[in-house]
Amino acid sequence: xxxxPVSTPAGMDFTGLVRQHQxxxxxxxxxxxxxxxxxxxxxxxVFLSLHQHLATLESPGHALFWLRRVxxxxxxxxxxxxxxxxxxxxENAPEPVALSPAGDPLLGTALRRLVGALPEKAxxxxxxxxxxxxxxxxxxxxxxxxVGTVKSQLQRxxxxxxxxxSRTLGEIGL
Amino acid sequence: MNLxxxxxxxxxxxxxxxxxxxxxxxxxxxxxxxxxPLAGLSSTLTRKSTRWVAAIAATLLLAAGALEYRQYEGxxxxxxxxxxxxxxxxxxxxxxxxxxxLSHRSIS
Numbered sequence: 001x002x003x004x005p006v007s008t009p010a011g012m013d014f015t016g017l018v019r020q021h022q023x024x025x026x027x028x029x030x031x032x033x034x035x036x037x038x039x040x041x042x043x044x045x046v047f048l049s050l051h052q053h054l055a056t057l058e059s060p061g062h063a064l065f066w067l068r069r070v071x072x073x074x075x076x077x078x079x080x081x082x083x084x085x086x087x088x089x090x091e092n093a094p095e096p097v098a099l100s101p102a103g104d105p106l107l108g109t110a111l112r113r114l115v116g117a118l119p120e121k122a123x124x125x126x127x128x129x130x131x132x133x134x135x136x137x138x139x140x141x142x143x144x145x146x147v148g149t150v151k152s153q154l155q156r157x158x159x160x161x162x163x164x165x166s167r168t169l170g171e172i173g174l
Numbered sequence: 175m176n177l178x179x180x181x182x183x184x185x186x187x188x189x190x191x192x193x194x195x196x197x198x199x200x201x202x203x204x205x206x207x208x209x210x211p212l213a214g215l216s217s218t219l220t221r222k223s224t225r226w227v228a229a230i231a232a233t234l235l236l237a238a239g240a241l242e243y244r245q246y247e248g249x250x251x252x253x254x255x256x257x258x259x260x261x262x263x264x265x266x267x268x269x270x271x272x273x274x275x276l277s278h279r280s281i282s
Contacts, residue, residue: 014202018195026190040190047198108184115185130181162177 011060018047021064024132025071031127032075034116042078046071068132069142072124079120110168114161122157125150 011017025046029039049070050063057063115126121143128139136150143150 015195015199018198022194022198023187023189026194027185027187030188031185040194043190043194044198044201048201051202107180111180111184115181126181127185130178131185131187133182158177161181165177165180 012054012057012063014051014054017050017054017060017063017067021067022047024064025067027131028068028071028127029075031112031115031131032072032120032124033078034112038078039075042074043071046074065142068128068134069144072128072142076120076124079123111161111165114164118157118160121145122153125153126157126161129154 022043026039026043029042029046030036033039033042046067050057050067053066054063057066115123118126124143125139128134128142129136134142136147136154140147140150
């Protein structure tokens with residue numbers, strides 16, 4: 001069990017931070033990477049890094065921001081390393097099969113697959129927007145990009161997702 | 175279909191495997207804070223030393239190649255000199271025989 005430094009502020013206990021944020025870190029990695037095993041490995045690495053940087057983080061809010069930022073950037077790094085292997089772009093992605101309306105797990109699976117086919121930055125933006133419920137300004141800070149870029153990429157990604165989903169739903173008469 | 179709601183539902187958080195926290199704590203207890211930089215250093219050194227070894231090997235190969243080539247050139251020059259000497263010796267021999275024949279004829 002890691003020792004808690006005497007000067008650690010309240011809510012900055014390492015084990016507590018892991019338990020509190022593991023679902024967030026793991027899910028950002030999983031939704032961006034679409035690979036459970038790699039996401040798990042990345043999430044562990046992020047928490048090891050958190051342990052090393054804990055003394056530099058001032059508050060639970062700072063730790064949360066740090067975790068979101070490090071997880072997103074590391075997941076994007078993994079995607080960039082994967083670029084050598086061709087991926088199917090959203091425009092060329094196959095239509096999701098046999099969808100039914102809202103709340104259906106199949107619809108969720110199809111949406112996750114389509115999000116996973118978005119360009120890397122847009123994917124991270126959509127994940128931070130909808131998984132973490134962050135506004136464009138917060139996403140811009142985490143990804144260190146202009147707010148305008150976040151907004152335009154988000155709009156474009158949503159338009160593509162909407163088009164793909166409605167086409168599929170229309171085809172099956174829903 | 176409300177895309178915003180569907181995305182929120184599709185991209186909701188998921189818990190990692192139940193032993194996730196335990197595995198993170200085990201890795202922290204194993205001393206990653208101390209071992210990670212060393213591992214990085216070791217990896218850097220390995221990468222650097224690999225480059226050095228490759229550079230030295232390439233230099234040695236070039237040097238060996240140059241030496242081999244010089245030896246080959248030397249051997250070729252030597253054999254050419256020997257051939258020239260043999261030709262010269264043979265010509266001299268013939269010339270000497272002719273001189274001897276002529277001197278025999280003039281005496282007789």
